[in-house]
Amino acid sequence: MSSRISKKSKSGRGRPVDTAKMAQIIAAARTEFFSQGFSQASIESIAARADVSKVTVYNRFGSKEDLFAAAVQSECDTMREKLDFANLSDRGIRDTLINFGLEMTAFLEREEMVRFERHMAVEAENNPIIGQLFLDSGPRRLHGALSALLSKAVDTGKLDISDTVEAAEHLAGMIKGMSDLERRMGQPRSEQVKAKTLKRITSAVDLFLVSYASAKKMG
């Protein structure tokens, strides 16, 4: 039984809760959990990294599982916030899509992101809810953003697509190519790889536009 955790001492009498420690613990937990994995990570190590005693960790979070859940939630929140591709060039649909591809790739191929995805996948194996949380916070949002972008281009007559959701999946798939997997498998991102990725993205957009660029060039 994980005792009382939220003791909501709303400015009671004794020593006040050090609110800063909360953030420290979660930050440390994120670092530890998503670089070591759940079972490898240790509470003691997290406490040390957070400059906090182990007891404090257990006072705020009842168990390792609870702390992990909080870390996942926090990481997902961060991911959601960073998923703000508002600054897309609007100089023609081709540039816009290539730009999207580049930003998407940069976002997904960060080591931090790759590690997070790896460990979320493992945890999702025995807990699909975690997988769903991850998908909803990141990939599905990204996919939705691209779908919306395409739909908007359809509305303004730049594209001619019947199923923008599926088209977005096609385009995103081509943008990822095998780089996605190579990164997840720990292969380095050399300059040559980067160049190949850039080439793949542009040619993917071009392949995409051959079919979907609107005939009535009203743009």
Next chain:
Amino acid sequence: MSSRISKKSKSGRGRPVDTAKMAQIIAAARTEFFSQGFSQASIESIAARADVSKVTVYNRFGSKEDLFAAAVQSECDTMREKLDFANLSDRGIRDTLINFGLEMTAFLEREEMVRFERHMAVEAENNPIIGQLFLDSGPRRLHGALSALLSKAVDTGKLDISDTVEAAEHLAGMIKGMSDLERRMGQPRSEQVKAKTLKRITSAVDLFLVSYASAKKMG
């Protein structure tokens, strides 16, 4: 120090090595490692599953790491063997590609495969060599097979592609779509999802062919 392992007792005098146990151990190790992960898997559990004593495991494999390496190697070998897409219909390039997409998806979305990939990714985080072994045994082979298939179609005049390697990456990416990720994140493969996947594959091939189908229809 992991003592002497290969004591190559080539039909000496004493009790002969039970060769069957070797396969049992590796089979058990594969099941255990790729459903629990390296750190969660226990040698004792593997030994029990293999109907073998723990000492025997340590006599054959010096350490948990060595056993894991053997399990990875074995799983990769199996993967390579199963990657034999020779039975592709030859009734036109469209059917051939759709067929390839279906077989590829069926191959990749098996629970066994998904689990293996998940755990390989985690291990590759601290050991890129493992990631490379995995990539060479599976994904890169698959990609090579599709590239070869496309090149052959180019040679016979069915397709007109300048860079078949990149084209294969595009097509494979579209075939995967988001299903790949959804499966890795433990989301169920419902009938609806299967239908959507089939639709995505066929429309991906069609999108692909709009650009690459040879103009001179000599087939």
Next chain:
DNA sequence: CATATATTGAACGCTTACGTTTAATTAAAC
């Protein structure tokens, strides 16, 4: 100051699991 709460370090009990050792048993060769 007295009281109440938060935090800490240290130690504890407990479990799991790696890898080893030992004595006993089994299955072959000579």
Next chain:
DNA sequence: GTTTAATTAAACGTAAGCGTTCAATATATG
């Protein structure tokens, strides 16, 4: 039957790590 080597069950030593307890200390209120 004797010898040699493989296998086993059981126990061991060791280490790590979860979650708890406790006494001591810090920081607030009244």
